[in-house]
Amino acid sequence: MADAHAADTLKLLHIEDSPLDHDLALAHLRRAGHRLQALRVDSEADFRRALVAQEWDVVLSDFNLPGFTGLRAQEILKDSGLMVPFILVSGEIGEDTAVSAMRNGATDYLLKNNLARLAPAVEHAIEAGQERRARQQADRELAASRQRLSELAQHLQTSVEMERAAIAREIHDDVGGSLTAVKYDLAWIGRHVGSPEVQQRVASALETVDLAIEASQRIMHNLRPAILEQGLVAALQWMASRFEKRNGVPCTFRTSHETMQLPVGVPLVAYRFAQEALTNISKHAAASKVSIDLSLTRGVLSLEVEDNGRGLSSADLAKARSFGLRGLTERAGTVGGWVDVSSGAAGTMLMLSVPVNGGLGGMRSDTPRFDDDADHDPSTWGAP
Numbered sequence: 001m002a003d004a005h006a007a008d009t010l011k012l013l014h015i016e017d018s019p020l021d022h023d024l025a026l027a028h029l030r031r032a033g034h035r036l037q038a039l040r041v042d043s044e045a046d047f048r049r050a051l052v053a054q055e056w057d058v059v060l061s062d063f064n065l066p067g068f069t070g071l072r073a074q075e076i077l078k079d080s081g082l083m084v085p086f087i088l089v090s091g092e093i094g095e096d097t098a099v100s101a102m103r104n105g106a107t108d109y110l111l112k113n114n115l116a117r118l119a120p121a122v123e124h125a126i127e128a129g130q131e132r133r134a135r136q137q138a139d140r141e142l143a144a145s146r147q148r149l150s151e152l153a154q155h156l157q158t159s160v161e162m163e164r165a166a167i168a169r170e171i172h173d174d175v176g177g178s179l180t181a182v183k184y185d186l187a188w189i190g191r192h193v194g195s196p197e198v199q200q201r202v203a204s205a206l207e208t209v210d211l212a213i214e215a216s217q218r219i220m221h222n223l224r225p226a227i228l229e230q231g232l233v234a235a236l237q238w239m240a241s242r243f244e245k246r247n248g249v250p251c252t253f254r255t256s257h258e259t260m261q262l263p264v265g266v267p268l269v270a271y272r273f274a275q276e277a278l279t280n281i282s283k284h285a286a287a288s289k290v291s292i293d294l295s296l297t298r299g300v301l302s303l304e305v306e307d308n309g310r311g312l313s314s315a316d317l318a319k320a321r322s323f324g325l326r327g328l329t330e331r332a333g334t335v336g337g338w339v340d341v342s343s344g345a346a347g348t349m350l351m352l353s354v355p356v357n358g359g360l361g362g363m364r365s366d367t368p369r370f371d372d373d374a375d376h377d378p379s380t381w382g383a384p
């Protein structure tokens with residue numbers, strides 16, 4: 001192993017009050033084939049100075065020096081954040097001291113009467129240090145890459161919502177406007193023709209137009225829930241009662257406030273959260289009771305959706321092709337919130353929390369328009 005290091009100069013900082021012991025240590029290392037650049041220090045001040053003066057491969061330290069100790073040196077090294085391996089070398093080190101030094105992060109310890117172990121100990125310490133640095137670097141890269149991925153996912157969630165809003169608006173303006181015009185014209189024709197045959201055709205065409213209007217309203221609603229214009233509370237109320245009707249499962253909705261002042265973007269995130277939670281309940285939970293709780297306390301909006309169904313496991317959450325719950329977490333992140341999942345034999349509880357005081361820009365009522373143009377109200381057209 002010595003060969004691997006022989007080519008490099010080993011930069012060694014030695015805390016040692018005895019020049020003789022210092023020379024002895026150097027001799028052992030040279031004999032093992034190391035080229036050395038070594039500095040001996042014997043006081044705290046000199047040690048601190050040496051630490052910042054240059055980079056070191058390893059710190060060797062005596063245990064007891066006049067006015068300084070190896071353990072103190074170790075603390076200083078630890079506090080410095082420098083990841084230099086630290087080896088205690090002492091004449092009188094006891095087992096207890098050695099153990100506490102190792103616990104404190106010393107890489108190794110050895111006795112002065114066993115310096116034959118010095119070179120292997122130094123080599124091992126340096127390798128371990130390199131591995132540790134590589135691991136830390138990998139951890140940092142992994143964390144950065146996770147962060148980028150999460151930013152991308154949040155960006156995608158946001159752009160999907162914007163795209164949906166744009167499509168809903170186009171359906172409203174282009175399709176909706178034309179269908180309404182056709183409906184008026186048909187009604188006019190119906191009033192102005194005498195032939196019962198034509199009137200019947202007109203009536204049937206009107207029915208078809210009504211179906212088309214209904215369909216596009218449904219599509220628009222799925223794209224962009226118009227009900228949110230009446231506020232989050234009203235939207236959740238509506239969602240709960242629709243869930244109950246469609247699934248035949250009682251679904252209660254409770255709220256701490258009848259209206260809430262929420263920052264822009266939060267109502268939609270909360271709405272999508274409840275939507276996914278309820279869809280999951282009808283798909284997976286086999287529940288007989290569902291409750292939705294909305295509250296705003298101490299500046300934090302909480303939305304809880306709870307069922308008494310079969311519960312979910314961590315394996316369910318890790319399903320490769322399931323993005324519902326993962327998407328909710330990223331979505332919550334777009335407004336500075338987070339999602340908690342808890343589950344057991346008694347069912348599943350999903351909770352969205354969003355701090356809503358400060359840091360999110362201007363507060364608005366929870367009935368923001370989808371855009372600033374009051375003419376675009378997708379909930380109103382098609383009803384002559």
Ligand SMILES: Nc1ncnc2c1ncn2[C@@H]1O[C@H](COP(=O)(O)OP(=O)(O)O)[C@@H](O)[C@H]1O
Nearest residue numbers: 280281284285311312316322323324325326348
């Ligand atoms: N309320 C629930 N009760 C029981 N299991 C659930 C519930 N919600 C989710 N799960 C389980 O967690 C998995 C992941 O959910 P999700 O991320 O929404 O993906 P998906 O619904 O597309 O499968 C589901 O496949 C299901 O097994």
Ligand SMILES: [Mg+2]
Nearest residue numbers: 276280324325
């Ligand atoms: Mg789902």
